[in-house]
Amino acid sequence: MSIYSAKRFEAEVASLFAARDGTAISAPVASLDVTLEGIAGDRHGGMTRTSGGREPWYPRGTEMRNERQLSIVCTDELAVAARAMEIDRIAPEWIGANMVLGGVTDLSKLPPRSLLFFEDGPTIKIDGQNAPCRFAGARIAEHYPDRDDKALALAFPKKAAGLRGLVGWVDRPGTITPGQKVTIQVPEQWIWQG
């Protein structure tokens, strides 16, 4: 069993997005007001949500706890995924991201239970890695009309695995703004081999 100590380090909010019109595509915003329900007015808000394709163990539409209030990505990781898909870029808003964080190595691998303390603001707790899906892939494909749209949509789940950032929920309410410092508290880690 590998053990790795808890640690704290600083990162920064690079940019913010919200999907307030009920679509899966987000748009840049100047700030994000978050409550314990998530982003005010966002389609992913709520203390609970209904299950979908990510929870094949539940009948579709089962009410469950909402651990996916926010989506957080890293520009470097999306660039790696874009290169693997042989496209110029993947914009955070195409895949419905809410936040681009700067200053985090291997953001997508930050462990579950990590806490993100926003300076003078809210806290987000990390559920874990966000699995890339073909629906987000289809929204990327719309920006590359010269490519086979179905093939490009399906490439996203394969090529962006481990690079699509994190999902999490609001632990404490507040306001998030670009440029804000974020203290990231990573819990002690180990590999369970039981």
Next chain:
Amino acid sequence: MSIYSAKRFEAEVASLFAARDGTAISAPVASLDVTLEGIAGDRHGGMTRTSGGREPWYPRGTEMRNERQLSIVCTDELAVAARAMEIDRIAPEWIGANMVLGGVTDLSKLPPRSLLFFEDGPTIKIDGQNAPCRFAGARIAEHYPDRDDKALALAFPKKAAGLRGLVGWVDRPGTITPGQKVTIQVPEQWIWQG
């Protein structure tokens, strides 16, 4: 970065407890009805809770998301802690546990984001390891009147670290009963060294 694949295995509910009188001590129950708020009528219920000594980063009493709806322990681990404290045993109800699980090696090290699917019943999602505190230690000490109560209370946080089980929340409602099979789904694991 160590990688360990996702896995599924079977465990079993050994016994159940609830603290319905508002105290920190639980008592055996024949079943647990759980909703998305946690155990019906339990002091640890609710979608949110107020922060305490476990969250030194918040002013005490801050409303935050409740990730501690249930406490799950393993008899083998509590026996190891009891031996280290030089006492006969630690009963699950003394430390306010809600469930004893059988058939899980190193229960306390089961990773955050693990899912516990109860047969024909609810799902519990694991927040992570429960840190032993001196207040639970004091309740253990009450059962060993021949020992120095303060020393024994303080021994619990030291000797039971990594052995005090898990906390988690209800992901899907239902009823839990002793003898029920539990399928435990452990996510892919890695050590983040960023």
